[in-house]
Amino acid sequence: MTTLSALWDWLAASKAVSGSAANGGDTDFRLRTLPREEIHVYVKPIDNTKVVMLVDKKDWAASLGMAGGVVVASLLLIALLLPGGFNLLASHRMEQLKNEREMLVNELRDLRSQEAEMRSPQNLEQWAGERFSTPQAASVVFAPPTKGTVASLR
Amino acid sequence: MENPIDQKAARRAILVGRIAFVWALMIVARLIYLQVVKHEDYVKAAASQQLHTLEIPAVRGELLARDQSPLAISIRTESVAVNPMRVKDPDFFASVMAPALGLKPEDVAREIRQRQDRGKKGSGRGFLMIKRHITAEERDRLNFLRRTFQFEILDDARREYPNGLTAAHVVGSIDAEGNGNAGLEQKINEDLRGKPGKMMVLQGSRQDNYVSWVTQDSLQGVNLTLSIDRVIQHDAEKFLEEGVKASGAEKGTVVVMDPQTGEILAMTNYPTFDPRHETPTPGEAAARHSNIAVQIPCEPGSVMKMITVTMGIDTGRFTPETQIFCENGAFPRPNRKPIHDVHRYGTLDVAGVLIKSSNIGVAKISLASGPKSLYEYLKKFGIGDKTGIELPAESRGILRKQECTSNADTNCWTPTSHEYIAFGHEVGATAVQLARAVSVIANGGLLVQPHLVIGKSRPRPDGRMEKIPVEIKPPQRVLRPETCFTIRRIMERVILEGTGKPAAIPGYSAGGKTGSAEIFENGAWQNRHNSSFIGFAPVTNPRVVVVVTMNRTPKLGAIAAGPAFKKVAETALRVLQVPKDQPETDVTPKGPRMLESNELPENRRAEKKPEPEKKQEEVAAEPEASPNLVGPRVPDFRGKTMVAVLRESAELGLQVETIGRGQARQQRPAPGTILPAGARIQVQFSVTQ
Numbered sequence: 152m153t154t155l156s157a158l159w160d161w162l163a164a165s166k167a168v169s170g171s172a173a174n175g176g177d178t179d180f181r182l183r184t185l186p187r188e189e190i191h192v193y194v195k196p197i198d199n200t201k202v203v204m205l206v207d208k209k210d211w212a213a214s215l216g217m218a219g220g221v222v223v224a225s226l227l228l229i230a231l232l233l234p235g236g237f238n239l240l241a242s243h244r245m246e247q248l249k250n251e252r253e254m255l256v257n258e259l260r261d262l263r264s265q266e267a268e269m270r271s272p273q274n275l276e277q278w279a280g281e282r283f284s285t286p287q288a289a290s291v292v293f294a295p296p297t298k299g300t301v302a303s304l305r
Numbered sequence: 306m307e308n309p310i311d312q313k314a315a316r317r318a319i320l321v322g323r324i325a326f327v328w329a330l331m332i333v334a335r336l337i338y339l340q341v342v343k344h345e346d347y348v349k350a351a352a353s354q355q356l357h358t359l360e361i362p363a364v365r366g367e368l369l370a371r372d373q374s375p376l377a378i379s380i381r382t383e384s385v386a387v388n389p390m391r392v393k394d395p396d397f398f399a400s401v402m403a404p405a406l407g408l409k410p411e412d413v414a415r416e417i418r419q420r421q422d423r424g425k426k427g428s429g430r431g432f433l434m435i436k437r438h439i440t441a442e443e444r445d446r447l448n449f450l451r452r453t454f455q456f457e458i459l460d461d462a463r464r465e466y467p468n469g470l471t472a473a474h475v476v477g478s479i480d481a482e483g484n485g486n487a488g489l490e491q492k493i494n495e496d497l498r499g500k501p502g503k504m505m506v507l508q509g510s511r512q513d514n515y516v517s518w519v520t521q522d523s524l525q526g527v528n529l530t531l532s533i534d535r536v537i538q539h540d541a542e543k544f545l546e547e548g549v550k551a552s553g554a555e556k557g558t559v560v561v562m563d564p565q566t567g568e569i570l571a572m573t574n575y576p577t578f579d580p581r582h583e584t585p586t587p588g589e590a591a592a593r594h595s596n597i598a599v600q601i602p603c604e605p606g607s608v609m610k611m612i613t614v615t616m617g618i619d620t621g622r623f624t625p626e627t628q629i630f631c632e633n634g635a636f637p638r639p640n641r642k643p644i645h646d647v648h649r650y651g652t653l654d655v656a657g658v659l660i661k662s663s664n665i666g667v668a669k670i671s672l673a674s675g676p677k678s679l680y681e682y683l684k685k686f687g688i689g690d691k692t693g694i695e696l697p698a699e700s701r702g703i704l705r706k707q708e709c710t711s712n713a714d715t716n717c718w719t720p721t722s723h724e725y726i727a728f729g730h731e732v733g734a735t736a737v738q739l740a741r742a743v744s745v746i747a748n749g750g751l752l753v754q755p756h757l758v759i760g761k762s763r764p765r766p767d768g769r770m771e772k773i774p775v776e777i778k779p780p781q782r783v784l785r786p787e788t789c790f791t792i793r794r795i796m797e798r799v800i801l802e803g804t805g806k807p808a809a810i811p812g813y814s815a816g817g818k819t820g821s822a823e824i825f826e827n828g829a830w831q832n833r834h835n836s837s838f839i840g841f842a843p844v845t846n847p848r849v850v851v852v853v854t855m856n857r858t859p860k861l862g863a864i865a866a867g868p869a870f871k872k873v874a875e876t877a878l879r880v881l882q883v884p885k886d887q888p889e890t891d892v893t894p895k896g897p898r899m900l901e902s903n904e905l906p907e908n909r910r911a912e913k914k915p916e917p918e919k920k921q922e923e924v925a926a927e928p929e930a931s932p933n934l935v936g937p938r939v940p941d942f943r944g945k946t947m948v949a950v951l952r953e954s955a956e957l958g959l960q961v962e963t964i965g966r967g968q969a970r971q972q973r974p975a976p977g978t979i980l981p982a983g984a985r986i987q988v989q990f991s992v993t994q
Contacts, residue, residue: 239515246506246514256768257381267374267467272539 357506361519362460363499364764366526368476368489370468370535371570371759376476377466377490377580379526382438384461385447389420389433391455398454405446406436438463466580472538474596475531475572475696475757478580487580487593489529489757492697496761499526522766527773530760532568537561540876541571545853548869549575552836554858558598559869560736561877562850564744564841567753567777569694570849570877572598572737599694602702602733603835603856607804608820609729610667611796611839612742614659616682617670619788625656625795629666636665644668644724656795660803662819664728671727679723680707685752685783686742688734692755693778703733729822736837740852743839746792746816747847750784797844807867808838810875812885815842817870819862833857836865842874843886845985849877887981941976942969942988950988960985967992 268274339347368377385406392398399414416433423430438461439447447458464479477488483498485491502523507516541559549557561571574597578589585593595601617623634649646663658666671679683689689704709717718726726732734742737755744753754777761773796816799805804819817840824831837854841847851874853866863870937957942950950969954961962985971989974980 242516243509243514246517249517250514252768253381260378261380263375264378264380264465264467267376267378268469270374271468271471272536273469273471276539 355507355509357508358520359504359506359517360460361502361504361521361523362462363501363523363525365462365464365479365483366497366499366763367528368497369528369530369760370472370533370538371531372535373530374467374535375465376468376472376531376533376535377464379462379464382461382463383444384437384459385435385439385456386459387417387433387435387454387456388431389417390431392417392421395421401450402435402454402456405450406439406443408436437461468535468539469581470577470579471535471542472531472533472571472573473577473580473593474574474598475533475538475569476580478578478593481583488596488697489531489695492695493527493529493758496527497529500524525764528762528764528770529758530762531757532563532570532759533572533757534570534877534880536880537873537877538571538573541873542573542575542577544869544872544876545573545575547872548853548866549855549858551868552855552858552860552865554836554855554860554865556597556856557869558736558852558854558856559873560598560740560850560852561873562740562744562755562852564747564753564847564850567741567744567755567780568759569737569740569755569757571873572757574598596696596698597854597856598736599696599699600735602700602735602738603854604729604732604822605734605739605837606729606820606822606835607662607664607862608739608818608837608839609726609732609734610659610662611746611792611818612682612686612688613667613670613679613727614655614795615686615746615784615788615792616674616678617655618791619682619784620674620678622673623655623670625654625791627655628652629655629658629663629669631658631663631665631669634665636668638721638724641721656798659795659818660798662799662804667727668724671723676707676718676723679726680718683726683732686745687738687752688732688742690738692735692737692741694737694755695757699737700735702735702738703731705731729820736852736854739837739839739854740850743841743850743852745784746789746796747841747850748780748789749786750782750789751780752783753780754778793841793844793847796840800840805838805840805863805867807863808840808870808874810842810871810878812887813842813875813878813883814844814886815840815874816844816847817841819867821861821865824857831857833859834861834865836860836862838863838866838870840870840874842878843883845886848881848883849874851877937980939972939974939976939978939980939986942972942986943976945969947990954986962987963990964988965990 362381364381365379367375367379370376385402387398387402389395395414395417396410398417399410399412402408403410403413413435416435420430420433435456436443439458444458447456450456462483464483466473466476466478473488475488477485477490477492479490480486485494485497490497500523502519503521504517504519506514508514541561545557545559548554557575559571559573560569562569574592574595576588576592578585578592580593582589614623617627618625630652631646631650633651634646636644638644644664646665648661650657650661650663650666653661653663653666655666655670657663658670683704689702691699691701693699705722706714706717718731722731741753741755745751756777758775761775762770763773765771793816796818797814799819800809800815800817805817808817808819809815817838820837820839821834824833824835835854835856836858837852839850839852841850851870853869853873855865855869858865937959939959940953940957942953942961945953946968947963947966950961950963959980964987967990969988970991973987974984980986
């Protein structure tokens with residue numbers, strides 16, 4: 152049995168020894184007397200060398216059962232919560248896709264409108280007037296008549 | 306003895322335990338308070354943050370042309386609005402918002418101030434639409450400003466008319482609130498706009514949807530496929546404008562119709578309007594609500610003679626060869642002014658009456674038939690009745706009752722009305738009514754319902770299209786086919802020999818009738834006319850009926866309306882890929898004498914005409930032979946069987962129209978005559994007795 156002060160002394164001494172050894176000098180680091188130093192810490196020496204572990208199958212099964220139960224419970228909990236969470240994420244994705252679909256349908260309408268505008272008779276007529284003109288006679292090249300041709304322009 | 310230290314420690318442990326217990330109890334009590342007592346309040350609060358009711362917008366239906374290309378289509382957009390009363394500093398607000406939207410800050414600030422100045426009770430103070438139909442870039446720019454300013458981004462829709470002015474009076478337009486205010490947009494507004502639905506949405510903190518469920522189904526707008534052909538419509542508009550300017554008219558209209566089905570291929574009025582203009586000019590606003598072809602009846606003039614002559618022939622009182630004395634231009638009437646003709650005619654046959662457009666001739670036909678018969682035939686042709694076309698404010702025309710209910714009844718025919726109605730006075734018809742009337746002749750005696758809508762469909766939520774049946778009134782037989790065929794041939798001669806020469810179509814046979822009615826206004830004749838031309842082509846199997854009307858023009862009938870008829874009909878026949886049935890160079894070929902029964906030798910022998918009138922008739926019916934009129938001579942089929950006739954005609958490359966069965970008894974044209982190109986030989990068979 153030793154007192155708390157003695158214990159501190161012992162701890163301090165080992166640090167002091169290593170510290171003084173490093174500094175090359177002896178310094179006393181003893182603690183001053185602590186109040187209530189009459190408190191005793193009882194240290195019971197235990198010799199475990201002859202302790203033999205007994206395998207208790209009942210305990211082992213109980214422990215395993217407990218661990219298994221916890222795992223199963225956890226899995227059940229996860230299984231209980233997972234579909235809900237998955238549903239929430241899936242529905243969120245569905246909503247995103249719905250929005251995207253609406254956006255694409257709207258874009259399609261816009262494109263159809265643009266196409267109709269470009270292909271309107273009015274527009275085509277305007278383009279034809281601007282871009283197409285009757286070529287001059289000299290710039291016309293006639294394809295050579297094929298074998299069976301009876302008459303050709305040239 | 307118990308250690309005093311252990312006692313103290315135990316007491317302290319108990320104290321700590323009690324404190325922990327009380328603390329836990331307080332937490333539990335608080336939880337119970339929040340989750341049990343205040344449960345409903347917090348559920349409501351959470352729902353207000355997460356659960357929203359959103360409108361499922363119903364997109365306005367599309368109007369599609371015959372080739373499924375859109376004439377009117379709605380595109381969903383967004384618009385920015387603000388409550389001006391919540392804007393503390395209009396200048397600062399405008400200086401930030403306006404550049405993001407491409408607007409002038411001073412304009413936005415002024416608008417906000419104006420609304421703020423209206424005071425608390427001023428109308429419209431709480432809402433200002435800053436900009437409609439913002440672009441995606443503008444939307445992105447606004448997203449950064451949403452935390453700074455209180456404005457709203459609202460769902461909106463933009464109506465686009467990609468073909469511009471084309472078919473403006475048919476398609477119509479919509480107002481700022483998205484309701485139709487002209488044309489089909491107005492007439493079928495309820496079907497087109499659909500019905501918005503509602504859905505509940507569970508939203509996250511970023512306002513993105515997690516779960517949604519429909520609480521009220523939306524009804525999307527109906528897509529309508531119209532019978533309008535874009536090319537015919539465009540060309541009709543162009544030629545009408547040219548025609549109106551060339552004839553000095555104020556207004557004009559063109560209707561192109563398929564006589565077999567009643568489908569309107571083109572309908573246009575001049576002046577027209579641009580449906581894309583949300584704020585039209587006064588002129589455009591007037592034109593928008595004035596669809597002449599459907600809403601404004603006018604005196605058809607000589608066009609009505611077609612009905613009178615048809616009545617005479619269909620009732621059996623007259624034949625095309627019946628001679629009518631036309632009083633040399635003035636038909637004296639008891640106690641009133643005489644009826645005049647433009648030219649002085651002696652005796653004309655019934656066909657000549659229509660070809661020469663004799664007022665006196667048709668008045669005499671009407672007198673012989675009686676008012677009841679004329680009224681009955683006008684009704685058969687649909688005059689005075691709405692056609693049922695899907696356009697707003699359709700006029701039923703002007704046709705008073707034939708019989709008066711009392712002496713005070715003025716909305717009925719006078720004892721002399723039928724004489725004047727016979728040549729198109731005291732009666733009014735719209736261009737669509739006239740098109741329907743001509744169709745009766747063109748399709749062999751069926752009264753069809755003119756219509757624009759040939760297909761309806763509604764988009765389903767799954768993206769598929771649900772077809773909706775279109776109800777069209779089935780054609781109703783009102784005339785015998787033989788009568789119609791006879792009238793068609795007479796009307797062909799109107800173009801070949803009579804008043805309708807300017808309307809001749811190169812390469813096609815066509816029949817028609819001119820009409821001119823002088824406008825009587827403010828107690829005087831205005832020397833302005835409602836000139837019209839109605840017709841069909843080709844004559845043997847008409848594919849199109851075209852009605853052209855020029856309002857308040859100084860020119861008459863075919864001179865005013867004929868050229869437009871010719872151009873429009875030519876385009877329509879080309880677009881419909883109708884094969885040509887006449888030599889293209891021979892614009893005014895010789896008349897089809899084959900149908901005149903007096904061509905047959907036996908009829909010639911039986912016919913006895915006064916000599917002078919006969920000369921006049923011959924001059925009228927036989928113009929100078931065209932140098933282009935060359936063709937095979939008609940063989941003599943009489944006495945042969947049908948098989949022999951068909952074999953012989955096939956060998957010679959001739960088209961034969963057979964009537965009856967047995968042996969050939971009669972044929973038209975007569976044997977030995979030269980057959981004009983494209984003409985058919987009509988052979989009548991009968992069983993040998």
